[in-house]
Amino acid sequence: MTDERPQVELNVHGGDARLPAKCASESQVMLSQQMMPSDANPLGNVHGGYVMKLVDEAGALAAMRHARRPVVTVAMDSITFLSPVRVGHVIMLHSAVNWVGKSSIEVGVRVEAENPITGEITHTNSAYAVFVALDDAGKPCTVPPLILETDQDRRRWDEAEARQQLRLTRAKKK
């Protein structure tokens, strides 16, 4: 028997069905910032903690745009820095919603650094963080479903769902 529901409905996942579903492209964030000496160690390498702060900000903004609610970070996966970011370079963060639960939202953040003189761009790190949307009383509230438009969106959803299950299993064990 074939599924006769409209295609768009088949692509809607998670969240609260009473809220209008959104695509990841509607909430994605691009954030660029030139690194200053105050962001770095004496050798001119930007502090990892500063990059993590920007990851948190870019991730939270995508989650807020999806939920149109304030959010808090409930989990951030481990981060490995693949190459240093130098003072004077431009750090570029691209964040997008991968997955939504009831009140939780997983966002993926890709961080790149550009040498503005040579134009060389290097991949600094990628990170995944989970945010929870809050109501006016500061309690978790439901978020809109996510529309998966492309094969990449569907792959990201599946991978994010597996990561979230792992996080919750680990949290329970603790």
Ligand SMILES: CC(C)(COP(=O)(O)OP(=O)(O)OC[C@H]1O[C@@H](n2cnc3c(N)ncnc32)[C@H](O)[C@@H]1OP(=O)(O)O)[C@@H](O)C(=O)NCCC(=O)NCCS
């Ligand atoms: C996030 C917070 C509001 C959740 O409150 P709570 O009473 O535990 O709420 P719940 O148990 O209903 O969990 C809410 C959601 O978070 C998810 N969640 C909880 N712990 C999680 C974890 N370790 N990893 C990933 N997701 C988690 C739950 O699965 C749930 O998702 P769902 O609604 O989509 O099913 C609360 O833990 C909090 O305020 N934490 C501090 C947040 C903060 O200050 N962050 C900044 C860091 S200093």
